[in-house]
Amino acid sequence: MIPLFKTFPRLAKRLPYVSFCTLPTPVERLESAGAALGINLYIKRDDCSGEQYGGNKPRRLEFLLAQAQAMGAREVVTFGYAGSNHALATAIYAKELGLGASLMLLEQPNASYVRRNVGASYLAGARLFEFPDLKRLVPRAVLLLAQLTISSRRIPFVVTAGGSSPRGTIGYVNAALELKEQIEAGQMPEPDLVYVPFGSMGTFIGLAIGFQFAGLKTRVIGVDVVGERWGNASMAARLQLQTNQMLRSLDGSIPTIPYGQASRIKHGFLGSGYALFTEEGLDAVDFLNEHDGIHLDGTYSGKTFAALRSDAQAGALSGQTILFWNTYNSRPLATLPDGEYRRLPRAFHHYFESEVQPLELARQGGGR
Numbered sequence: 001m002i003p004l005f006k007t008f009p010r011l012a013k014r015l016p017y018v019s020f021c022t023l024p025t026p027v028e029r030l031e032s033a034g035a036a037l038g039i040n041l042y043i044k045r046d047d048c049s050g051e052q053y054g055g056n057k058p059r060r061l062e063f064l065l066a067q068a069q070a071m072g073a074r075e076v077v078t079f080g081y082a083g084s085n086h087a088l089a090t091a092i093y094a095k096e097l098g099l100g101a102s103l104m105l106l107e108q109p110n111a112s113y114v115r116r117n118v119g120a121s122y123l124a125g126a127r128l129f130e131f132p133d134l135k136r137l138v139p140r141a142v143l144l145l146a147q148l149t150i151s152s153r154r155i156p157f158v159v160t161a162g163g164s165s166p167r168g169t170i171g172y173v174n175a176a177l178e179l180k181e182q183i184e185a186g187q188m189p190e191p192d193l194v195y196v197p198f199g200s201m202g203t204f205i206g207l208a209i210g211f212q213f214a215g216l217k218t219r220v221i222g223v224d225v226v227g228e229r230w231g232n233a234s235m236a237a238r239l240q241l242q243t244n245q246m247l248r249s250l251d252g253s254i255p256t257i258p259y260g261q262a263s264r265i266k267h268g269f270l271g272s273g274y275a276l277f278t279e280e281g282l283d284a285v286d287f288l289n290e291h292d293g294i295h296l297d298g299t300y301s302g303k304t305f306a307a308l309r310s311d312a313q314a315g316a317l318s319g320q321t322i323l324f325w326n327t328y329n330s331r332p333l334a335t336l337p338d339g340e341y342r343r344l345p346r347a348f349h350h351y352f353e354s355e356v357q358p359l360e361l362a363r364q365g366g367g368r
């Protein structure tokens, strides 16, 4: 039984859940990186959260897709940027559960991972739609929902962008309770600080709530990787309230957790914008790869580790136990053979026909 249901047994009967992750994900000591930074450093390996695809999205989809099934949906529709790890995870796990997936994807800065994710989503059988801007997204989404309702004779299940609805966020409340069990089992000491990216906020808020439920002293540092428009303190406070209320509506014995008690948003590592790589972010990717063989990405986890590294170098973390929560997938993906991108809808071809962003090109990175 998952830690959330052990902690609050009433939820087990009331909250739809389908298990496809391999949990608990391991916690490990980052010996080499920790020594280089002079801190006591651990990693939570959510890169291995699912067999087919890891990272932070599968934990949320266990609750979201279970709800889709409970509602009798045959199709799921979700939203993201073109390279969205969430959209890809939705495509992969919807397919595993026998559900159809439609992905409505917004234009974003080019990178090799955009090509990889779009290709893998296509190979997972998802229908792909690209949008240059939000204005055109909404009317098209309404039309698509109507079409899918008619063709599948059921109402499609809509998954919020990033999966960070209150229901999806519960996946990370459970993850915090999972960490508590690992601490109790002696796998690591209770961390003082946990570093996670702050994007659609479900990871940050889920952990913040869960650490309070667990009675841990741990504080969550959410490193801004999307900018104020898409993620800010008032949106985070609202998501926390709604998630907490949803849980309390299912089990009245669950406590109310005030926002901000166990969490803090950290700015200054975004660079020029979402999915635009930074020198320090890519340096952090190289650093962790060289030291401990862990592969991060330039959009989320690299910028987050850059923040951790900067705090360590400033001496702010000495004497504390620090946990880096890895949100980036490390499972191999199906890839479209070279040149076969033409099988994709035309609107996606430009990612394959134009250069990746200058910083990736300069580093001849690939693989980020």
Ligand SMILES: *Cc1c(COP(=O)(O)O)cnc(C)c1O
Pocket: 055, 056, 085, 086, 162, 164, 197, 198, 199, 200, 201, 202, 203, 204, 297, 300, 301, 327, 328, 329
């Ligand atoms: C989606 C994503 C995030 C952002 O997490 P949120 O819970 O949406 O804030 C962080 N890291 C990676 C690798 C992601 O794909």
